[in-house]
Amino acid sequence: MAAPEHLPARRPLGARLWRACAYFYILLALFSTAMYVRTSMLAPSTYGGVASASLGADLIRTTDPGRIDVWVRGLRAGSPLAQAGVHEGDRLRLDIRWNDFRALETGETFGFTRVAPGQPQHLALIVPEYQGVSRSVGNYRFAITLFDLGLGLMLFFRRRGDFAVEALGMAFVVSTITSNFPSPPAWSIFWTTVAYSGVALVPFLILAFALSFYDSNSRPVTRVEKLGYGALIAGLAAEFALAFYSNAFAYTSPLIRANVVLLIIEESFAYAATVYYFARGYAGASGFLRARYGLLLIALFLTFSLSAVQTYSFLVLKLARMDPENPLYDVNVVLSLIGPLLFAYAVLRHRVVDLGFVLNRTLVYGAVSLIMLTAFGLVEWAVEHVLKPSGRNESALLDAVIAVSVYLTFHRVRDFVERHLEMVFFRRWHDNEKHLRQLVEEASFITRPDRLRSAFVAELVRFTGGAACGLYLLEADGRYRGYSPADSFPPVLDPDEPLLVAMRAQRREIFAPGTATAIPAALALPMLQRNGLLGGVLLGPKPGGEAYRPDEIEVLAFAARQVGLDLHALRIDRLERESARAVEKLRKLEFENGLLRHMRDA
Structure with missing residues (x-):
């Protein structure tokens, strides 16, 4: 039995899975941000630091095949590890395999076995409250996190349904997920995995945006390129699963080491592919589009650099990406701020993504x-x-x-x-509105209707960036005649045209896709005079695919009303002049008729 026609079509399985994963990562980003705030601002005394930073020595992971242990390097006298009986150069096997890069909680027991030199000996210590520099980095790190998270959520929800923009927004969302807060051991490996899966996904999410942008502005992306992107994602999933196994079970082998190299190569390839598409687009573009490509290229390069630093920090240095003792920490902070800031500047000044009025x-x-x-x-x-x-x-x-x-x-x-x-x-927006308002102010001083109609239509085309435009005015037969309408608009509108009916009934601007009209318009603006519809303006979609912003709609509606009244006033003036001429002609005829009667009577 066929499904009822009024039911909406189900989304493809891939789209539903993508949306579910996106919402899952958004929830994780919000939760981890809340936990970060709690730790760094509300309950800093619970933070015991990352083991390598807080226990008084560098814990360097072993690289020989088999179980991963840690070597003690740079042991400081009087530190928690030294007080527990650990010496410089000892080899330790941690009770919790991933404790060397986990954020510890003040007061918890940190247990390990000294496996070399000498006989194995189990030791333990109580994690003290961390007193390092991370106690003072929370505020500005939190500000950077909020900026990245806010930008990502704005992109995702403002253009929901557009996969490319959703992917770009999620790239910023997943980059904010952190594991740098105390949590139970099982949860800590979960948060660490989620955080670094997000870091690994960033270049691939931005590559999805780059492919779509290139497809829309330069040339269509081929099926081979799409299949290649799918293969990259499948490879990333397999490589990250193996990396997770290595970290969770503290096990390494030549295969796992090769997997780390392959993962870095694939991440680098994603960086290079994105740069390639934007560089090709930049080389083949001109004018405004070239500036868009150039600015995005710089912004994305900085974002990729951040992801590369974080990946190298985790996979090679085995240090938490936001651990202040990490030698790349300052680079992390600078790139976390500059990359998204430059991207936001590209969005604000060059409108790469239509965030508009929001x-x-x-x-x-x-x-x-x-x-x-x-x-x-x-x-x-x-x-x-x-x-x-x-x-x-x-x-x-x-x-x-x-x-x-x-x-x-x-x-x-x-x-x-x-x-x-x-x-x-928003200077371009400001100047655009200023020119339209200037025409509205001058409209009442234009004395010929044809001049005012042509000037108004030309200004609307300029204001909208070349969108199709049609000006329609009420005629004596009840129909609405078009004056210089675009080829896609009809020359005459029937009074029962759905757009005209909607404008008469609602007396405000109408979004054409929400009506039953067959006219390919995006926006209809009424020209009203008391209870009558004098005419209207039909505007097609913008050539760049951008939506009409609320501030644009407001000034366009104002201009249509005022110019409509001015055209109506010119029509009244014309009718009054014609009426005066007719009266004068009638008087003349009456005088001549009286004169003839007088001559006949005489």
């Missing part, structure tokens, strides 16, 4: 919130240290005055921030 409002209100909170904190500090209120009542009164002052200045600060942010990051 990014504008996020920047404006984020900056306003930061300014207001900073001002409130500074004023509060000044009151406490300069005015020094004598009692609780006086202090509460001053706080109330400060809060009211902040509230009263909010709108002024918002307008100031909005104006200057738009001039820096």
Whole structure:
């Protein structure tokens, strides 16, 4: 029996699996971020550090085949390991195989067996509270994590359904997953695996975006290239599974060492393939598209460098990627900030991905919130240290005055921030709107309807970047005639056309795909006069595939209303002039008729 036609088609299995994995990693990113906040800011005393950083020696993994042990190097006198009876050069076999790169909890027992030199001897120590530099890195590392996570989530949910943009967003989301917080041993290997699977996936997720971008802007991606990408993902899964086995069971062999080399080669190939597609696109593009390719190429190069540093740190140095004692820690922090920042700049200034109005409002209100909170904190500090209120009542009164002052200045600060942010990051948007508003202001001074119609249509085409445009006005027969409509739009609209009916009924802008119209329009803008529909403007999709932003729709709707009223006023003027001429002609005819009667009577 056939399925009812009104039921939506089921998504392909691959799409459902992708979406499930994406949501799973998003939940893990949010949870690990929350645990990181708890450890670094709310309960720092629970953090015992990573074993190699907190116990007083470097624990270097053995490389000979079989069970992986650790060599003690650089043992510091008086450290927890030294107090437990460990000596420089000892070979230790850890009770928990992955304890050398796990974030320990203050007060837990760290057990191990000294297998060389001499007879095996089991030892243990109590992990002390960590006092190293990681106690002070939480705040700015957390800020970087929030930036990467926020950017990734914005990309993923703003363009949900577009696999390429979803993949790009997930690349930033998975890079924020961390295992640098205390957890039970079984959970710690899970978090370590998830964190480094995310790191390993980053170049392949961005490669998916690169393939799609190249496919849309340069040439179609071939079936062979798609199959090659699938083979890379399958190989990555197999190689990471073997790497997980090696870490979980502390076992190594020539095959596992070769697998590490192969994994690094495949990651490097993914980097190179992405750079290749963007470099080819850059070489074959020109103008604005060339600038997009160039900026993305630099941003992605920095992002790839971050992933390479993290992979090398884990697979070769066997150190947690955010362990402050890791010699690559500073490189990690710098790349974690600069790469996404440059990518965000590419998005904001060159609109590689259409984040539109959401990014504008996020920047404006984020900056306003930061300014207001900073001002409130500074004023509060000044009151406490300069005015020094004598009692609780006086202090509460001053706080109330400060809060009211902040509230009263909010709108002024918002307008100031909005104006200057738009001039820096959204100048093209600002200039585009300025030109359209200038035409609207000048419309009432244009005296010929044909000149105003042609000027308005030309400005709409310019404003939308070349989108199809049609201006329709009500005629005496009840139909709506098109003036210089695009080839894809009809020359005349029936009054019962679904778009016209929707504009009459809702009296606002209409998104054409949501109606029953057969016209290939994206947006319909009414020209209203009291209860009547004087006409309307039909706009096709933008040539670049970008959606119309809310601020664009607002100014376009305003322009359509005002120009519609101006055209109506010109029509009224024309009718009044024609009526005056007709009256004058009638009077003349009446005079001539009276004169003839007088002559006949005479």
